[in-house]
Amino acid sequence: MVRKTKEDAELTRESIIDAAREAFLARGVSRTTMEHIATQAGVTRGAIYWHFSNKTELFLAMRERVLLPLIDRMDDTLLVEGSDDPLTRLENFLCGTIQQLNDSAETRQTYEIMMMKCEYVDEFEPLLQQIHSTCSGIHEKMLTIYERAKNKGHLHDNQNPGDLAMDTHLFFSGLLHMWVKDTNGTIFRHQAIELVKSHIKLRRKPA
Amino acid sequence: MVRKTKEDAELTRESIIDAAREAFLARGVSRTTMEHIATQAGVTRGAIYWHFSNKTELFLAMRERVLLPLIDRMDDTLLVEGSDDPLTRLENFLCGTIQQLNDSAETRQTYEIMMMKCEYVDEFEPLLQQIHSTCSGIHEKMLTIYERAKNKGHLHDNQNPGDLAMDTHLFFSGLLHMWVKDTNGTIFRHQAIELVKSHIKLRRKPA
DNA sequence: TTATATACAAACATGAATGTATGTAAACCC
DNA sequence: GGGTTTACATACATTCATGTTTGTATATAA
Numbered sequence: 001m002v003r004k005t006k007e008d009a010e011l012t013r014e015s016i017i018d019a020a021r022e023a024f025l026a027r028g029v030s031r032t033t034m035e036h037i038a039t040q041a042g043v044t045r046g047a048i049y050w051h052f053s054n055k056t057e058l059f060l061a062m063r064e065r066v067l068l069p070l071i072d073r074m075d076d077t078l079l080v081e082g083s084d085d086p087l088t089r090l091e092n093f094l095c096g097t098i099q100q101l102n103d104s105a106e107t108r109q110t111y112e113i114m115m116m117k118c119e120y121v122d123e124f125e126p127l128l129q130q131i132h133s134t135c136s137g138i139h140e141k142m143l144t145i146y147e148r149a150k151n152k153g154h155l156h157d158n159q160n161p162g163d164l165a166m167d168t169h170l171f172f173s174g175l176l177h178m179w180v181k182d183t184n185g186t187i188f189r190h191q192a193i194e195l196v197k198s199h200i201k202l203r204r205k206p207a
Numbered sequence: 208m209v210r211k212t213k214e215d216a217e218l219t220r221e222s223i224i225d226a227a228r229e230a231f232l233a234r235g236v237s238r239t240t241m242e243h244i245a246t247q248a249g250v251t252r253g254a255i256y257w258h259f260s261n262k263t264e265l266f267l268a269m270r271e272r273v274l275l276p277l278i279d280r281m282d283d284t285l286l287v288e289g290s291d292d293p294l295t296r297l298e299n300f301l302c303g304t305i306q307q308l309n310d311s312a313e314t315r316q317t318y319e320i321m322m323m324k325c326e327y328v329d330e331f332e333p334l335l336q337q338i339h340s341t342c343s344g345i346h347e348k349m350l351t352i353y354e355r356a357k358n359k360g361h362l363h364d365n366q367n368p369g370d371l372a373m374d375t376h377l378f379f380s381g382l383l384h385m386w387v388k389d390t391n392g393t394i395f396r397h398q399a400i401e402l403v404k405s406h407i408k409l410r411r412k413p414a
Numbered sequence: 415t416t417a418t419a420t421a422c423a424a425a426c427a428t429g430a431a432t433g434t435a436t437g438t439a440a441a442c443c444c
Numbered sequence: 445g446g447g448t449t450t451a452c453a454t455a456c457a458t459t460c461a462t463g464t465t466t467g468t469a470t471a472t473a474a
Contacts, residue, residue: 005441009451028326030237033431046453049433116327116335119235128323128388135385163405170402173384174377178342181335195377198370202409212471216421240461253423256463 013051016041017065018106020058025109029059029118056123063127066110070100071134078141086149090142091200094172098192101179111180139169149203156205164203171199220258223248224272225313227265232316236266236325263330270334273317277307278341285348293356294411297349301379301403308386309396318387346376356410363412371410378406 004012019041023032034045034055041047052058077093084092101108120128146161146168155164175192182188211219226248230239241252241262248254259265284300291299308315327335353368353375362371382399389395 004451006450012451026328028237028328030235030326031328034433035431044453045432047451050450050452054433119237119326120323121233121235121238132388132394159409163402166398166402167378167406167409170381170385171374171378173381174379175381177380177384178377181339187339191373195370195373199374202366202374211421213420219421241463242461251423252462254421257420257422261463 012041012043012047016043016048016051017058017062020055021062021106021109021113024059024062024113024117029055029113059118059124062110063114066104066107067134070097071137073097073100074138074141078145085152085154086145087154087200087204090145090168091196094175094196094200095193097172097176098179098196101176102189108180111176112183115177115180135169135173139165142168154205155203159203168199172196219248219250219254223250223255223258224265224269227262228269228313228316228320231266231269231320231324236262236320266325266331269317270321273311273314277304278344280304280307281345281348285352292359292361293352294361294407297352297375298403298407301382301407302400304379304383305386305399305403308383315387318383319390322384322387342376342380346372349375361412362410366410375406379403 016037020032020037023036023040026032027036032055034048037058038045038048048058052061073096074093077096078089082089101111118124142165143161146155146164149155150159150161155161175195178188179192223244227239227244230243230247233239234243239262241255244265245252245255255265259268280303281300284303285296289296308318325331349372350368353362353371356362357366357368362368382402385395386399
């Protein structure tokens with residue numbers, strides 16, 4: 001089993017990423033060795049070093065595969081004006097993210113790794129900066145949403161968009177953490193959607 | 208420098224925990240070696256192995272030193288009926304936790320380690336279970352608070368205590384994460400207290 | 415006062431992971 | 445279809461952390 005076609009090589013590359021995710025999830029990033037990943041993927045360490053220069057790059061590749069689509073979806077759901085009012089769009093975005101976690105095991109596992117199975121030090125510290133800028137992006141979009149809602153008179157009069165946006169952001173951050181931590185899904189996950197709806201309802205002024 | 212008195216020994220033990228915290232914070236738990244900790248503490252690995260059987264026990268000792276007081280404070284602030292009304296007690300508890308983080312570098316650093324510089328796998332996985340039960344404890348106490356607030360007519364009529372308690376819990380979880388992640392304190396920390404007040408205000412029915 | 419346990423330091427033995435260097439057969443290009 | 449590059453497998457060298465064992469001076473207890 002030696003030189004494969006270009007497409008085969010791409011397949012092994014992807015399968016190495018999959019194997020890395022499984023290994024990271026089971027043993028944590030630092031305790032996972034290249035040998036573990038190789039065994040899981042059914043290749044040798046040589047193959048991994050051919051496609052990736054080290055474990056960090058593998059981690060980043062795994063991460064990007066689920067994070068990039070998320071950012072895209074965010075813009076579409078939140079900012080593009082459709083038939084729904086702003087608060088409904090916000091609710092849809094939050095529920096859609098939960099749904100995405102429900103549907104995709106890859107997304108689920110990657111989030112679990114990023115939240116509980118890796119250490120943000122040294123080469124991983126820049127990621128914190130990156131996460132933070134993603135967060136400000138989310139916050140700004142939520143702020144826009146709440147401003148539009150306010151202009152349309154959908155909010156109670158004493159609520160200001162800035163605080164609401166941050167409150168929702170923090171709520172959702174907590175929600176995601178809790179959702180992911182409930183790994184067997186018996187404790188929290190079933191009520192996540194309801195909580196989102198209840199959170200939004202708290203803001204909406206009855207018409 | 209050999210055999211010390213009992214009190215001296217206790218001092219070295221504590222200084223080893225301090226050194227471990229500094230080391231964990233700088234290099235992450237898994238990349239921190241016993242040698243790093245020893246150097247930081249000004250002892251040899253022999254001393255550490257005398258006081259702790261391995262790195263995991265050291266980590267647990269560091270953790271308990273800040274977590275146990277927190278649990279105690281929680282009961283006192285939240286459940287003991289005083290002159291304040293339930294929602295105010297809740298606000299005081301949340302603000303008090305922020306204040307605790309502000310005041311104690313040890314607490315701050317330990318939280319940062321637990322949130323971003325360790326991996327919850329193998330021997331560390333039981334901690335997740337423990338964290339979860341602490342969380343349900345918090346949630347139940349918040350639920351009690353909101354039920355009392357409801358009975359006293361402090362809440363809007365369409366708000367039910369269960370959802371409110373979870374919403375606050377998730378908000379606060381997100382808040383803590385954000386607070387801790389803002390390590391240099393320039394982006395988020397200054398507005399944390401305001402956000403807590405705004406969060407509570409959202410629930411309080413004007414008298 | 416002497417024996418013993420304590421609180422470490424120093425030395426040792428072992429294992430394991432990383433990165434690189436080399437080998438190789440098949441795909442790809444001309 | 446022959447040379448070159450690709451996509452790996454295999455072998456090697458090095459580094460490094462861990463846990464244990466041994467040594468030792470002193471506090472402490474009898």
